[in-house]
Amino acid sequence: MPPVLSIRNLNKVYKGGLAALTNIDLEIEKGEIFALLGPNGAGKTTLINAVCGIVTPSTGEITAAGRNIQRDYRAARSMIGLVPQELTTDAFETVWDTVTFSRGLFGRAPNPAFIEQILKDLSLHDKRKSRIMELSGGMKRRVMIAKALSHEPEILFLDEPTAGVDVELRRDMWKMVRGLRERGVTIILTTHYIEEAEEMADRVGVIRKGKLILVEEKTELMKKLGKKKLTLHLAEPMSALPAGLEDWDLALGKNGGELEYVFDTQSGRTGVSALLRRLTELGVQFRDLDTHSSSLEDIFVDLVHENA
Amino acid sequence: MADTTSTTTTGPTESVTHIAHAQVGAFNAYGVWAIYRFQMARWFRTLGESLATPVITTALYFVVFGSALGSRINEVGGVPFGSFIVPGLIMLSLFTNSIFNASFGIYFPKFTGTIYEVLSAPISSLEIVIGYVGAAATKSVMLGLVILGTAYFFVPVQVLHPVAMVAILFLVSFTFSLFGFAIGIWAQSFEQLNFIPMLIVTPLTFLGGAFYTIDMLPPGWRDIALFNPVVYLISGFRWTFFALQDVSLAASLGATFGFLLVCLGVVAWMFKTGYRLKN
Ligand SMILES: Nc1ncnc2c1ncn2[C@@H]1O[C@H](COP(=O)(O)OP(=O)(O)OP(=O)(O)O)[C@@H](O)[C@H]1O
Numbered sequence: 001m002p003p004v005l006s007i008r009n010l011n012k013v014y015k016g017g018l019a020a021l022t023n024i025d026l027e028i029e030k031g032e033i034f035a036l037l038g039p040n041g042a043g044k045t046t047l048i049n050a051v052c053g054i055v056t057p058s059t060g061e062i063t064a065a066g067r068n069i070q071r072d073y074r075a076a077r078s079m080i081g082l083v084p085q086e087l088t089t090d091a092f093e094t095v096w097d098t099v100t101f102s103r104g105l106f107g108r109a110p111n112p113a114f115i116e117q118i119l120k121d122l123s124l125h126d127k128r129k130s131r132i133m134e135l136s137g138g139m140k141r142r143v144m145i146a147k148a149l150s151h152e153p154e155i156l157f158l159d160e161p162t163a164g165v166d167v168e169l170r171r172d173m174w175k176m177v178r179g180l181r182e183r184g185v186t187i188i189l190t191t192h193y194i195e196e197a198e199e200m201a202d203r204v205g206v207i208r209k210g211k212l213i214l215v216e217e218k219t220e221l222m223k224k225l226g227k228k229k230l231t232l233h234l235a236e237p238m239s240a241l242p243a244g245l246e247d248w249d250l251a252l253g254k255n256g257g258e259l260e261y262v263f264d265t266q267s268g269r270t271g272v273s274a275l276l277r278r279l280t281e282l283g284v285q286f287r288d289l290d291t292h293s294s295s296l297e298d299i300f301v302d303l304v305h306e307n308a
Numbered sequence: 309m310a311d312t313t314s315t316t317t318t319g320p321t322e323s324v325t326h327i328a329h330a331q332v333g334a335f336n337a338y339g340v341w342a343i344y345r346f347q348m349a350r351w352f353r354t355l356g357e358s359l360a361t362p363v364i365t366t367a368l369y370f371v372v373f374g375s376a377l378g379s380r381i382n383e384v385g386g387v388p389f390g391s392f393i394v395p396g397l398i399m400l401s402l403f404t405n406s407i408f409n410a411s412f413g414i415y416f417p418k419f420t421g422t423i424y425e426v427l428s429a430p431i432s433s434l435e436i437v438i439g440y441v442g443a444a445a446t447k448s449v450m451l452g453l454v455i456l457g458t459a460y461f462f463v464p465v466q467v468l469h470p471v472a473m474v475a476i477l478f479l480v481s482f483t484f485s486l487f488g489f490a491i492g493i494w495a496q497s498f499e500q501l502n503f504i505p506m507l508i509v510t511p512l513t514f515l516g517g518a519f520y521t522i523d524m525l526p527p528g529w530r531d532i533a534l535f536n537p538v539v540y541l542i543s544g545f546r547w548t549f550f551a552l553q554d555v556s557l558a559a560s561l562g563a564t565f566g567f568l569l570v571c572l573g574v575v576a577w578m579f580k581t582g583y584r585l586k587n
């Protein structure tokens with residue numbers, strides 16, 4: 001099956017000469033949830049805006065369901081919905097009017113029943129007659145989502161959808177995103193909350209200084225790059241590491257009550273069994289031990305710093 | 309690093325053809341209508357203010373120019389002075405309001421950032437222009453007619469060529485709305501938005517024979533006035549009322565269409581290059 005979104009050799013140099021995107025190649029499959037991670041200023045928004053027609057690419061070819069976004073922009077754009085990062089809404093219009101406007105703008109015949117359903121799904125129905133400036137920030141964000149969904153897009157871009165959104169609403173949004181995916185909508189989101197990518201995404205892309213430094217299935221990524229931390233809960237707290245453990249990169253935690261060892265699950269020799277043997281030889285007693293897989297966040301932080 | 313194009317396809321296994329979306333045809337009429345209606349709705353919400361200001365201003369002009377000056381200048385070319393200034397007054401309001409409505413209409417979404425939606429929509433630049441400029445021109449035409457109606461309360465008004473009058477009303481409204489639209493795209497601050505109307509259009513209008521014929525000027529000034537494009541616009545419009553003209557009707561229409569073409573060219577260039585709209 002052809003990819004629903006294909007980006008080939010995309011470059012973007014802004015007017016001042018800043019290279020915001022460098023040689024981006026990316027393919028997104030239909031029905032996928034793709035999370036784009038990266039520090040501030042990495043180029044996430046620029047990438048999304050280039051696909052959506054807000055930023056003109058310097059070079060490169062982008063197609064949505066095979067339609068070139070520049071030559072065949074009508075067909076391409078009518079399939080794409082965008083929830084931008086900034087909360088940019090009208091102020092004086094009502095929720096209903098602004099969502100209806102969006103649908104029309106994207107060339108769709110009026111369908112009040114559909115708009116009604118979207119507003120219900122996003123818990124905005126009782127606010128439909130309110131003017132947008134009377135809404136809270138979280139509600140405004142939902143209005144922006146409603147606008148993006150109003151023309152029934154097949155590809156949805158969510159640029160930091162949960163920034164400034166409370167925990168409950170964030171869970172609601174995740175639910176909504178999964179619901180959309182079940183209907184075959186492809187979702188590309190950017191986020192600073194790693195837990196979000198971990199929770200939601202099928203694949204993760206990491207962008208840094210305009211370069212896509214990694215694209216990987218989330219589970220693979222966590223497996224591959226995952227580090228584990230072994231924590232030994234000591235019977236007797238120690239004030240310093242005993243001699244004879246120099247071969248391992250150890251640290252004392254909990255006021256000397258815990259001994260921590262971080263190891264790479266991918267390397268052939270993790271050193272765990274040797275460590276345990278040595279500890280026994282040295283007569284170090286421990287009550288308990290556990291291991292902890294690192295989260296995507298740890299991986300992310302590693303990546304962004306290591307590849308500097 | 310592993311194969312970066314590896315994927316999980318968890319969605320339904322239907323094909324990626326999008327027949328449902330092939331419906332955005334050669335012309336996005338829903339899109340144009342959405343923009344037009346949105347702009348008009350904003351105006352209708354404040355209809356009182358939108359119309360009261362120009363009506364009051366017009367009334368003041370009649371009081372000041374018509375009554376105060378009219379007692380000194382009796383008539384121009386056989387037309388009572390109060391009646392004579394009506395076409396010029398309408399033109400003056402048409403210029404300023406077309407520019408204001410159209411420039412504000414596009415500047416405001418640029419300023420708030422909501423323009424992103426229009427830029428990401430399946431809508432051509434021509435359709436965007438029809439929506440925004442069409443709405444601004446509609447407002448101006450309505451305003452022109454309201455001012456004409458107001459004038460009836462103060463002075464006798466006759467319109468010798470009503471069809472031509474309405475045609476010019478539309479043409480000038482559209483042209484200046486297009487001009488205002490270009491200003492709105494160009495402007496990067498509210499000050500710049502007012503800059504051209506205040507510094508160029510208003511002076512040219514006052515010097516362009518809105519309240520006199522250029523024949524009333526000293527000979528040297530008359531020749532200079534002929535370089536003022538507004539002279540041609542007002543002259544043509546006044547002709548539809550009284551068959552009085554400063555310059556030939558052909559020159560009037562030529563100047564109006566010429567200006568229309570210039571504005572069209574500028575706006576087309578702006579969209580082609582993404583000037584101050586896209587990065
Ligand atoms: N209009 C613009 N003109 C010039 N440079 C820009 C423009 N927009 C963004 N940039 C620059 O491009 C780079 C990428 O910005 P972008 O907004 O894409 O980052 P981001 O990954 O979305 O960051 P964040 O997480 O903060 O949203 C930054 O260095 C930014 O300063």
Ligand SMILES: [Mg+2]
Binds near residue numbers: 044046085
């Ligand atoms: Mg961003």
